[in-house]
Amino acid sequence: MESYSVKVLLLLIVVLLVGWSQSVSGCRSSVCRKRRSVTQEEVLLSGLTGCTGQTKPWLRQLAFCLGKSTAAIAVHIKDWYRNTYMDCSLSCAQVRMGTRDMLEISDCVDCFQRQLNSSNILRVQNVTASEVQHCIGQYVYAALSNELPTFDPISNARGRITLPRQRPANDWWSLTVRLPCKPPVFQFWNAYCINSFADDVRARDFVLSQNRLTVGNDITFLATFSDACRFDAKDIDIIWSESVPAFALPQLSSIGTSNPPRDGDQRGNIFFDTRAVGRLEVTDGGQIPAELRSETGPSPRRKRALSEKRLNEIARRFDQLGLMMPCTVKSFKVTDREGQEVNMQTHKKKHLIDTSEFWTLGNDGVYKLTQDISILNFTLNYGTNGCFFGASEVVVVVEPDSKWLTSNERVKCYTCNNVESEDKCSRLKDVKLCGYGEICQSEVRQIDHGKQAITKSCKQAEACENNFLNNNRLQCRPGQRNSVCRCCCSTDYCNSDAMHCT
Structure with a gap:
């Protein structure tokens, strides 16, 4: 029984070699971007008592599966890992590089098997070998795999995303469709939109996931173009993350x-x-x-x-x-x-x-x-x-x-007056605490071809909403002379993007 328990725990320990010691520079929605391809999130959401920069997504997933505290699991595995890492470092080199070859993974596992005969992790955590084996199947294989979604641009406005075959159970993942600009209409099929991060993403970011109401590995989306927003499929970024527990959002x-x-x-x-x-x-x-x-x-x-x-x-x-x-x-x-x-x-x-x-x-x-x-x-x-x-x-x-x-909460807004570019407005870093009943307004005036004036300010909520509604009454014609577009938002720093209309 001890031998069997050790074997089913091996893969749990092995995933530490995927990058326990990798540095983590931040939390929330930071991403690694790369044009024309799908990229993977570089940092993670720890979800303990804030951003610790230490807890890996797979560790939180295993704790969730076992019904244990992430912190408790991390302490015991980390202590064990320190004692065995050097002995198995060479055997597990390919695992660290994200191999999918089971023979190479087995070499690493065999090394740990020779070291684990005296392990007491199962006893300390009060879990059975079958429970650990089940959780490995649910989450660890996905953590070891370097498979990413594939993106098929059907046209400039329509795309199909095929999800990895091996992904965390319970839909513990999210993907962000990042467009070059915000289209008037963005539709998606076989997916749901996660809205809890509305303060942390730009208006052109669409964070999607699946749940038990969806079927299959394909997600399709369609953007409706306007004079203000047109782009080529090659400029769309797809960002994959296995750190967001979308199933609980x-x-x-x-x-x-x-x-x-x-x-x-x-x-x-x-x-x-x-x-x-x-x-x-x-x-x-x-x-x-x-x-x-x-x-x-x-x-x-x-x-x-x-x-x-x-x-x-x-x-x-x-x-x-x-x-x-x-x-x-x-x-x-x-x-x-x-x-x-x-x-x-x-x-x-x-x-x-x-x-x-x-x-x-x-x-x-x-x-x-x-x-x-x-x-x-x-x-x-x-x-x-x-x-x-x-x-x-x-x-x-x-x-x-x-x-x-x-x-009518008071919000903090970026402010600038008739500057010629978004970059110049951002460099000013002028932030104002708005009055009660005020929200953030961004206004973009097209003076002439290639020349615009951007103004950001606090505005009474009702007045800002009326201005926003006028966008649909021929006032807002981006790129055309005398066009005036206004957008409103109501959370701190939400107008960092002039066209963030949420």
């Missing part, structure tokens, strides 16, 4: 099929698996996963002993889900899977979905879901006032502050 289906929008309702759904969030909370040591934190943070009033329930039954209780749209729509309604309308409050561009009715407190002091609310359907009507946007422009806030719906 709110996701929106594609919306917006034409600009101006057709009269009538647009339909879509929101996917948010609160059970996955609960299990990820165990992995992160009882803390809310970093990807779901905001400045206001979740309410501290609900404390639960998560370890008392089986991991696949744990659900993180969220009473409210906030959606902030870039402009005010005619109507927005949300229903559950049975077609029953879900309680919701609306204030201008903000919509607060109330899911408290779906939770009940058990005799054991643990909140339980009375029905599956991981899928919520919605109907949206843009109206006829010029309001139009896609899924990536909807900011999703999990368990927002109690004053979020009606609050």
